[in-house]
Structure formats: C-alpha cells, structure tokens
Amino acid sequence: MLHHLTALADARVLITGGAGFIGSALTRQARALGAHVTVLDDLSGYDTDTYTALGHTRAAPGMIVGDISDRPLIERLTRGNDFVIHAAAYSTVAGCVRDPDAAFAANIGGTHELLRAAAGASSVQRLAFISSAQVYGHGVAGPDEVQIFTEEQPLSTLNPYASAKLWGETHTRHLLEAAGVDYAIVRPFSVYGERQVPKPGAWSWVVAQFCMYASLGQELPLNNSGRQIRDFVHVDDAAHAILASLTAPQASGVTFNLGSGQPTSVRHIAELVRDHLPATRFQAAPRPAGDPFGGRADIARMVSVLGWQPSITVEAGVARYLTWLHANPEAIPSWLPDEHNRVAAWEHPASAEPALTDSRPT
Numbered sequence: 404m405l406h407h408l409t410a411l412a413d414a415r416v417l418i419t420g421g422a423g424f425i426g427s428a429l430t431r432q433a434r435a436l437g438a439h440v441t442v443l444d445d446l447s448g449y450d451t452d453t454y455t456a457l458g459h460t461r462a463a464p465g466m467i468v469g470d471i472s473d474r475p476l477i478e479r480l481t482r483g484n485d486f487v488i489h490a491a492a493y494s495t496v497a498g499c500v501r502d503p504d505a506a507f508a509a510n511i512g513g514t515h516e517l518l519r520a521a522a523g524a525s526s527v528q529r530l531a532f533i534s535s536a537q538v539y540g541h542g543v544a545g546p547d548e549v550q551i552f553t554e555e556q557p558l559s560t561l562n563p564y565a566s567a568k569l570w571g572e573t574h575t576r577h578l579l580e581a582a583g584v585d586y587a588i589v590r591p592f593s594v595y596g597e598r599q600v601p602k603p604g605a606w607s608w609v610v611a612q613f614c615m616y617a618s619l620g621q622e623l624p625l626n627n628s629g630r631q632i633r634d635f636v637h638v639d640d641a642a643h644a645i646l647a648s649l650t651a652p653q654a655s656g657v658t659f660n661l662g663s664g665q666p667t668s669v670r671h672i673a674e675l676v677r678d679h680l681p682a683t684r685f686q687a688a689p690r691p692a693g694d695p696f697g698g699r700a701d702i703a704r705m706v707s708v709l710g711w712q713p714s715i716t717v718e719a720g721v722a723r724y725l726t727w728l729h730a731n732p733e734a735i736p737s738w739l740p741d742e743h744n745r746v747a748a749w750e751h752p753a754s755a756e757p758a759l760t761d762s763r764p765t
C-alpha cells in the first residue's frame with residue numbers, strides 16, 4: 404500500500420457519484436482503508452438491477468440519495484469532510500450529445516454547486532475532480548498514428564461531455580484556489596472491470612460490451628478491423644490512483660492522466676474475449692468518419708507524484724470480467740441483445756458522429 408494512503412484511516416470522505424461504477428470501487432477501497440465514507444448519488448445512472456450489481460441499495464450505510472445540484476443538501480454534506488471526490492456526472496458522451504440540457508444541469512450546474520460548497524467548507528483538505536481523457540479530443544497526431552497523450556498538450560473538446568469536463572477543471576482551479584482549498588485533477592482514460600454495465604445507446608465500455616455480446620453468442624462488431632488504440636485501466640487500479648491523488652503530498656494542484664500507459668487495440672480485446680469463448684465470431688464494420696485511431700496515456704506524472712503503478716494487465720482484467728459475468732449473468736441488461744443492431748447504424752453517415760465520439764474514453 405502507498406504509505407500516504409494511511410491519511411485516509413478515520414478520515415471523512417464524501418464521494419459524489421459514489422454508487423456508480425468507479426464511485427463504488429472508490430467507496431469499497433476507501434472503507435477498506437478505514438475511511439468514513441458518505442456517498443451522494445441520485446441513482447440516475449442505471450436501473451435498480453445494475454445498482455444492485457454494483458453493490459448499492461438505497462438503504463446502504465452512508466448512502467444519501469440526492470442531487471449534487473441541491474444547494475442546501477450539498478452544503479450540509481460537504482461540511483465536516485476531510486476529503487471530497489467529485490465523480491458524479493452525466494457520464495456518457497452519447498447521452499450528453501443527445502441531451503445537452505441534462506449534461507449541462509449535472510456536469511456544469513451540479514459541479515458548480517459541489518465546488519462552491521467545497522470552497523466554503525473549512526474542513527476539506529483536498530478535493531479530487533474526476534475529469535476525462537476526452538479533454539484531449541482527437542489529439543495532435545495524424546489520423547492513423549498511435550499517440551501518447553501528455554497533460555501539457557493542447558486540449559480540444561469534441562462534444563458537450565468533454566467541454567463540461569474541461570470547464571470543470573478550470574472551475575475547480577478558480578473556485579478552490581481563491582478559497583485556499585487544495586485539489587487534484589484526474590483525467591481517466593478507458594476504465595473497465597468487473598461490475599461495469601453498458602448504458603443504452605452509448606458506444607463506449609467495449610470490454611463489458613464484447614464480453615456480454617460474446618456470452619450471448621453474438622458477433623463482436625469490429626469497425627476498421629478493430630485497429631483503433633485505447634488505454635484500458637482496470638477500475639481497481641483507477642480507484643487506487645484516485646484515492647492516492649487525495650493523499651499524495653505532491654499531488655497538490657496537479658493535473659494527472661490516469662491510464663495503464665499501454666496501447667491496446669480494440670481487436671486485441673476481441674481476441675482476448677475469444678480466447679475464453681472460442682465460438683465467438685467477429686463482424687466487420689466500417690470505420691465511422693473521423694473515428695480517432697487513438698493512443699495511450701503518458702502516465703509518468705502520476706507514477707512519479709503518487710508512487711502509483713497500474714498492476715492489472717488487460718489480459719488479467721478481461722479474464723476477471725468474464726469470471727464475474729459468468730457468476731452474475733443477470734447483470735446483462737435486458738435491452739443489450741437488441742443494441743447489437745446498432746452496428747447497422749454505423750454504416751449510416753448521419754448517425755456516425757455520436758458513435759465516433761463515444762468510442763473514446765469517457
């Protein structure tokens with residue numbers, strides 16, 4: 404264990420979005436380190452069955468069902484906490500593209516309320532704002548080059564999800580620096596792992612989707628032969644790093660990439676799934692116009708400042724996901740088999756844009 408994480412023992416930690424995929428891993432790990440965790444989540448991200456799979460119920464200890472935009476609630480909850488992790492978000496690109504009002508309300512309005520409350524809470528030692536690798540947009544390399552995304556490269560947002568994350572980073576600096584409250588900003592790449600359940604109409608989270616499609620006997624859709632590159636980081640590694648960003652002394656005011664540092668093609672994910680389920684077949688799909696070839700995170704800053712290293716390879720992570728799915732087949736949403744027909748939509752130029760933007764890490 405990283406020695407600075409001992410600061411979480413007996414600490415009071417507020418985790419917004421703590422019932423979600425990453426938030427529930429954060430909650431489990433923080434509690435295992437001895438923290439007293441309060442979860443604030445409006446449970447809007449999934450249906451009840453998925454929240455059950457994530458380990459949360461309305462009656463769970465420390466669970467407050469509420470909206471980050473609720474000013475009196477957020478002021479009350481923020482007061483008295485030592486650390487805050489802001490992970491609540493309307494968290495899919497496709498969802499934000501389809502419903503910019505909801506994206507604005509949660510990702511801008513709600514983020515403002517949370518940051519405003521943290522700025523006014525004298526007890527808060529540090530806040531971690533969970534941003535996204537989406538702030539890099541297509542990046543700076545050519546369309547077919549594997550690039551290495553560094554924290555200092557130019558940012559270029561392509562959708563309302565990404566622009567809200569970039570705004571949230573800036574607003575974190577503005578409000579918390581003025582108030583003298585410490586913060587760290589974390590930009591996760593493609594987080595995956597056990598308990599991840601895809602959302603309807605969202606094209607991201609390919610590990611979960613491919614494992615579910617394959618276990619249902621459906622073909623895996625590979626656009627551009629699956630040559631696009633992503634940086635997959637297991638949720639246990641991601642949660643470990645986010646908690647470390649709260650406690651590492653040198654993380655003060657720093658912005659970090661959070662990835663594995665390993666480039667992995669989407670085809671490699673499909674092949675790993677097929678290694679476990681040999682009957683799995685692939686289905687060719689065209690590359691949506693502008694679909695970024697992608698790249699990997701430069702994680703040098705996170706490794707040096709936090710002393711953190713990713714520990715779960717994508718090979719081990721896919722195996723773990725399939726083992727979990729085998730034990731929890733009810734986690735496959737009832738709508739998912741029909742979603743497979745979305746592949747046809749990729750061939751339609753008018754619907755290509757949400758697909759291409761949501762194939763990026765969220």
Ligand SMILES: NC(=O)c1ccc[n+]([C@@H]2O[C@H](COP(=O)([O-])OP(=O)(O)OC[C@H]3O[C@@H](n4cnc5c(N)ncnc54)[C@H](O)[C@@H]3O)[C@@H](O)[C@H]2O)c1
Nearest residue numbers: 420423424425444445446447448470471491492591594765
């Ligand atoms: N999963 C990834 O690969 C990834 C990558 C980069 C960044 N992120 C970011 O990490 C964070 C967590 O992502 P996740 O994958 O766990 O998503 P998730 O959807 O599983 O969890 C987000 C949670 O926030 C809650 N929420 C949404 N709006 C809310 C509101 N107004 N008030 C209270 N709660 C609200 C949802 O109910 C949900 O449970 C998000 O900020 C997301 O944008 C995720």
